[in-house]
Amino acid sequence: MSPPVSQVVVVGGTHGNEMSGVCLAKHWLQDPSELRRKSFTADILLANPIAVERCVRYIDRDLNRSFSHELLSASASESDSYEVKRAREIYQKYGPKQSSLNFVIDLHNTTSNMGTTILLFKGDNFALHLANYLKTKCVDPSFPCHILLIDIPEQGHVHLQSMGKHSISLELGPQPQGVVRTDVLARMKVLVNSSLDFLDLFNQGTEFPSFEAEVHQVLHKADFPRGADGEIQAFIHSELQDKDYLPLKPGDPIFQRLNGDDILYNGEKLIYPVFINESAYYEKKVAFIATEKKHCFVPALKLQN
């Protein structure tokens, strides 16, 4: 039982060079008619307009790591970075978990072969229902759907989507930074529309039965092998490249040195790497993110009148 969804925010340009969301947000800001549903009209937010203008991920710091309780609640100062100021502005408008339940849909691209990745917080069964709806309604073999769970306690949340009571981020790829691929753009448009359809159906009383979901849950982040000077010494192995969500066994090659030498995965259990060779993660010292595949039972969803 959940109350109706009255406020929905569709966010593009949280990262200024992830172009599907940037384009769609600009388009819908000019003509929001496509985002109108019977039970609500979604807001549109271009989250980091200066980064969009310069076609960079961010100006001073990653906006999508700036929604921490600490940063949002600290007293404002002249010297705050652009993104911290922007996070506070956005949070003031949408954040403080209002009585009207809100839902955040944050639009991202990745250079990794992530297809349609629906990123949500563990325990958000409402978002899991939406993800399951997308998986069922938006079948496209070019961009298969995966559900990726972020399992961090609420006080550790830093992502923009965390300001919503419920939320998803859509991560579509592969697409280079600063490039619009029309196939990825069209896919993103379909996914947002179907998400709004789901929320509208829910608001109108449609009941969604329980189901068992296959999800990927983050285990840990893996850095590239680096020298004492911090320089990367080996890159993603060609056999791992583009193999997001496929199983990686102990002994499988993960990195390759310039001289051709392989570096093998020396973990003890099977993992499912994601965000393999994501451009924006080099500076975060992340070569890929290890996940495990899980099944979880999601109880039925029904409107609380």
Added chain:
Amino acid sequence: MSPPVSQVVVVGGTHGNEMSGVCLAKHWLQDPSELRRKSFTADILLANPIAVERCVRYIDRDLNRSFSHELLSASASESDSYEVKRAREIYQKYGPKQSSLNFVIDLHNTTSNMGTTILLFKGDNFALHLANYLKTKCVDPSFPCHILLIDIPEQGHVHLQSMGKHSISLELGPQPQGVVRTDVLARMKVLVNSSLDFLDLFNQGTEFPSFEAEVHQVLHKADFPRGADGEIQAFIHSELQDKDYLPLKPGDPIFQRLNGDDILYNGEKLIYPVFINESAYYEKKVAFIATEKKHCFVPALKLQN
């Protein structure tokens, strides 16, 4: 008849986020042994170290458009951009077409599906022989070789490679900016080594017979459709995406609007688009570059003793 090649420069990081050349230049600066040949040892140049450090294309302006006669010969000023200063430094070291013939190999990546593109100036038959050698010796169906001719009069040259008496740029793709794909990296390494092999064979008296080359010659640049505000209104059509070097006929779709409408190619003759949807060219207002396919006869090449 040509004099021996005594000075060869291999350049990486002319654009700081094109990672194959950046990695190889860094690697060879630490250990240049791989670039040693019987008749010469190639110099290595990391052309734009600050852009490399920040993993961006450039700091103030595109270094690979900064080697104009006008910029190189103007008197230095405090207010000169970083790249203009850097272009002058590089030109002073390698440029002034010394008595020792020099050859420049400049390493680039592109987000477009350009395979192995060997970019050279029209009329540089020496470079055409090298390109023909690479086409023959370095066959790799994943990265087919194409020769792309730049046909501009010498006084209009702005590219780094123009400081060499002879030169090629290697453009390998697709690869997102800021990403190292090991398959692309390995391919670049092979191509540079084979280029040096060719120059060494030439210096040692190997004769290279005449041949007929298939080349693509630049016709014009095509911008995206834009509104009065300069915003892009339609993106590369999914049927054109990744179709670099394939023929485009009048009436074929080239752009697609967000509402799904197609924009067709309304030119009168068959063209071969290249650099389709290159990330770095959005700001240059280039959606693709139109080329024509030509055949040219290249006379035999022989060492002048």
